[in-house]
Amino acid sequence: MNDLMKTLTASASGMKAQAARLRHVSENIANADTPGYRRKTMGFSEAMDAGRPTGLVETGRVRLDRTELPRVFDPSHPMSDETGHHDGSNVDLVVEIADAREAQRSYEANLKMFDQARQMSTRLLELLRR
Helix, strand or coil, X not given: CHHHHHHHXXXXXXXXXXXXHHHHHHHHXXXXXXXXXXXXXXXXXXXXXXXXXXXXXXXXXXXXXXXXCCEEECCCCCCCCCCCEEECCCCCHXXXXXXXXXXXXXXXXXXXXXXXXXXXXXXXXXXXXX
């Protein structure tokens, strides 16, 4: 039964990490047209307990993409300088959609693993009741 609980915990940590990733992807997509907005990225690592790997996933710090912001020519924009340019956003919607699909599929895989472990534990308890 302990292994089933470890499986449930591991898949839940994976779902939590992918949900955080999807949240940042959606923020990036929502701000794709915001002048001066920098894309947010995050990494994942294995959680450690007293220097030993736990098999759980934890999210890293949120980082801002440091690629150069594109210069947009729009003299009517309130943030434009004297040449009529302002900084655009470095969000690429194609990359964000690909990241969102990857996060969604990873979330679904963790959800299936969670559901399988839950079903196995339910069946085990039914067998033990007999």
